[in-house]
Amino acid sequence: xxxxxxxxxxxxxxxxxxxxxYAMWRLIRGD
Amino acid sequence: MSERQAWVTxxxxxxxxxxxxxxxxxxxxxPVQAAQNGGGAFMIPYFVALLVMGLPMMWMExxxxxxxxxxxxxxxxxxxxxxxxxPAAKYVGALGLFIPFTIAIYYVYITSWCFAFSVFSLLGxxxxxxxxxxxxxxxxxxxxxxxxxxxxxxLVAYGFFSATVALTLLILRGGIAAGIERLAKVAIPTLFAIxxxxxxxxxxxxTPDPAFPERNPWQGLGFVWNPHFEALADPGVWVxxxxxxxxxxxxxxxxxHTYASYLRSDDDVALTxxxxxxxxxxxxxxxxxxxxxxxxxxxxxxxxxxxxxRSGSFDLGFQAMxxxxxxxxAGSLVGxxxxxxxxxxxxxxxxxxxxxxxxxxxxxxGVTRKRATSLVCGALFLLAQPVIFFHRYxxxxxxxxxxxxxxxxxxxxxxxxxxxxxxGIERGWAEIEKGARLMPARLFKPVLKYVTPAYLIGILGxxxxxxxxxxxxxxxxxxxxxxxxxxxxxxxAALLLATFAxxxxxxxxxxxxxxxxxx
Numbered sequence: 001x002x003x004x005x006x007x008x009x010x011x012x013x014x015x016x017x018x019x020x021x022y023a024m025w026r027l028i029r030g031d
Numbered sequence: 032m033s034e035r036q037a038w039v040t041x042x043x044x045x046x047x048x049x050x051x052x053x054x055x056x057x058x059x060x061x062p063v064q065a066a067q068n069g070g071g072a073f074m075i076p077y078f079v080a081l082l083v084m085g086l087p088m089m090w091m092e093x094x095x096x097x098x099x100x101x102x103x104x105x106x107x108x109x110x111x112x113x114x115x116x117x118p119a120a121k122y123v124g125a126l127g128l129f130i131p132f133t134i135a136i137y138y139v140y141i142t143s144w145c146f147a148f149s150v151f152s153l154l155g156x157x158x159x160x161x162x163x164x165x166x167x168x169x170x171x172x173x174x175x176x177x178x179x180x181x182x183x184x185x186l187v188a189y190g191f192f193s194a195t196v197a198l199t200l201l202i203l204r205g206g207i208a209a210g211i212e213r214l215a216k217v218a219i220p221t222l223f224a225i226x227x228x229x230x231x232x233x234x235x236x237x238t239p240d241p242a243f244p245e246r247n248p249w250q251g252l253g254f255v256w257n258p259h260f261e262a263l264a265d266p267g268v269w270v271x272x273x274x275x276x277x278x279x280x281x282x283x284x285x286x287x288h289t290y291a292s293y294l295r296s297d298d299d300v301a302l303t304x305x306x307x308x309x310x311x312x313x314x315x316x317x318x319x320x321x322x323x324x325x326x327x328x329x330x331x332x333x334x335x336x337x338x339x340x341r342s343g344s345f346d347l348g349f350q351a352m353x354x355x356x357x358x359x360x361a362g363s364l365v366g367x368x369x370x371x372x373x374x375x376x377x378x379x380x381x382x383x384x385x386x387x388x389x390x391x392x393x394x395x396x397g398v399t400r401k402r403a404t405s406l407v408c409g410a411l412f413l414l415a416q417p418v419i420f421f422h423r424y425x426x427x428x429x430x431x432x433x434x435x436x437x438x439x440x441x442x443x444x445x446x447x448x449x450x451x452x453x454x455g456i457e458r459g460w461a462e463i464e465k466g467a468r469l470m471p472a473r474l475f476k477p478v479l480k481y482v483t484p485a486y487l488i489g490i491l492g493x494x495x496x497x498x499x500x501x502x503x504x505x506x507x508x509x510x511x512x513x514x515x516x517x518x519x520x521x522x523x524a525a526l527l528l529a530t531f532a533x534x535x536x537x538x539x540x541x542x543x544x545x546x547x548x549x550x
Contacts, residue, residue, distance in 0.1 A: 007071075008258055013316065027302060028042055
């Protein structure tokens with residue numbers, strides 16, 4: 001994998017896991 | 032009217048919505064789409080489509096569902112009619128019953144293959160079939176495409192299909208809380224746990240064949256993620272990304288509406304929708320983007336994997352992956368987990384597809400849940416017969432193209448027009464913001480009104496210009512298969528008319544029942 005490929009993968013994972021984790025945390029906290 | 036059902040917990044609803052959205056496409060379709068459309072660069076149009084179409088439409092469908100539920104409707108036909116006081120409204124909404132029911136006819140069958148292959152893997156039924164061609168012969172015989180030493184008829188597949196329909200029936204009989212929510216609370220965490228185990232296993236494959244040191248997981252990840260920026264100049268790549276967002280989030284099906292109708296009137300649709308999108312994307316990009324194609328490159332090399340990707344998702348999932356599993360320690364267990372993952376993704380989507388029609392029968396005619404689920408699952412079982420027995424002629428593929436690709440984009444476009452232009456974006460946005468603890472950015476308001484419909488028109492226009500004439504003319508379809516393909520179109524048309532008739536009849540009862548159903 002090239003550095004650019006790694007950056008795309010890491011950035012995509014970070015955005016998705018960040019948004020998903022934050023939303024789930026807000027949901028669970030509110031239940 | 033009896034008390035409407037409701038979700039027990041908000042995260043139970045999110046897991047159910049995620050169960051609906053996470054399907055086989057997350058694990059089989061996404062990596063193939065990414066690899067074929069620019070690798071990592073594919074994520075640029077993918078995220079653009081997610082922001083301008085996926086996320087706002089998820090909020091919109093959740094809001095329509097909650098609004099419809101407040102008016103006593105658990106199905107899109109009644110919901111669209113409560114947003115738009117026009118005789119045509121119920122027929123627009125009827126698409127939200129027709130689409131999930133028709134897709135369920137073949138989706139349950141595909142889900143049953145995953146069930147079967149999970150069992151085959153544990154029993155070692157395909158042990159020794161060391162090439163994709165041999166696995167192809169095994170799969171083809173299982174599906175009744177040919178008779179060979181593995182299967183003499185479609186009988187085994189039929190048995191697994193019947194069991195999957197029975198399981199769908201059993202879950203639906205439990206209703207929203209004891210059936211669908213309970214399933215989601217078990218199945219979705221299990222799915223993520225299995226996905227995580229498979230990701231770790233795939234990334235620790237090492238270099239299985241020392242003669243080919245370049246065949247390793249790192250190279251596999253590169254196959255999916257290395258960006259090819261020149262692909263971004265191709266409009267087809269942007270349409271492919273938008274299409275993937277569409278399919279993966281299950282937008283334009285009518286299911287999100289039904290699930291959201293069981294929300295309470297002050298429940299948060301923005302947070303619910305965002306969490307659902309987040310879970311679905313985690314399953315798709317993090318798990319789906321890592322497992323199958325990375326494994327294929329590690330064992331077959333880049334060139335063969337390109338060939339596998341071109342052959343389609345089922346080739347990857349049911350032919351290439353079983354060959355991989357036979358080459359690793361405890362492969363039968365890992366293989367069983369892979370197909371169990373796909374089965375869980377499938378069954379949670381299958382029950383979601385049947386629920387809108389169950390809700391219509393229950394709420395309009397007062398049919399008991401037991402009878403409504405029996406009627407719906409019975410109809411699914413009967414209508415699946417041509418899908419099973421004419422599979423070799425592409426009956427399933429034809430239904431999938433017209434309903435799973437075209438109809439849902441049409442419904443999505445119509446519902447966004449009704450919501451943002453007829454019901455009005457101000458009222459619509461107020462519905463989205465109502466009860467919101469996670470307030471969506473106001474920027475999305477003009478996006479939903481202008482950009483989302485423009486995007487959908489763009490997708491439909493691109494397909495109408497490119498693929499549609501070829502599909503209508505049955506280009507490339509062998510002569511002996513053409514009557515079956517045309518038959519699939521007739522079946523879809525008959526189902527659409529039947530849905531319209533059912534909804535028309537139901538609408539007379541909404542009118543007679545109570546004025547509370549009309550805004």
